[in-house]
Amino acid sequence: MPLVSSLALIKKARAEKKAIAAFNIHNLETIQAVVEGASELRAPVIIQTTPGTLKHAGVEYIGAIVRKASELYDIPIALHMDHCPSYDTIVACIRNQYTSVMIDGAHLPYKDNVRLVSSVVKMAHAVGVQVEGEIGRISGVEDDLFINEAEAAYTIPEEAVEFVKDTGVDTLAIAIGTAHGMYKGEPKLDFERLSTINELVDVPLVLHGASGVPDESVREAIARGIAKVNIATELKNPMADAIKSAFAQNPEENDPRKYMGAAKAAVKEMVRNKILLCGCDGLAI
């Protein structure tokens, strides 16, 4: 089937108090791992890329591979651009059939953030593409983006309401104590803040930085209104571990199909675990 809108998937999951798992991919094997894992569990899925992945793999290749995956499997697949600070890159994604985009102006002063996000919303909505925005700042490392603890800021519920009204975003990423990358200690999420935002804001909410968050916290966040869960690092780690272990077992290995095959299997297993955690298995009609 053709690529679908992520918003439709997210709304369907939210209506059932579930969430769609959104996976950051990096290459052919990680795309295959996500789609195979999702297909086995009959789960709708969001495949997403950061600007760094587009630099690495090229937006045309990613667009073409994910469109082909969507033709080959009969589950709903959305293609999303994650944490993009650039209007022009978003245009390139849309030209390559991304079905939703995240414009990240969270580093800007509020007015400039609203100006940037609104301009993307206007352009994207004109061609039927949905937009995720972020208010508050999620700490940690993703791509070239590094937000230290001091720069991180929890989402203020009233500001979230204003931001959605001022920009017209379709989904909202909020900062409630998660961080990109793995955690040193156990992350403590601000569930009260999440519930308040969920009561005040009517667009679906997105949890970034889900890697390393204990399963019971992810479940609680979904029960309190999170409808999209972003996972990046927890796919990178099993991939790297599988490749390291393939070379540890056979340092002379030179067949990419062997070590990348092992990497793909490890990523797929994690994809299955995360889909089951989000409860979106079986949601593909």
Ligand code: 13P
């Ligand atoms: P993690 O790397 O912590 O999984 O974060 C993923 C993310 O939020 C992508 O936007």
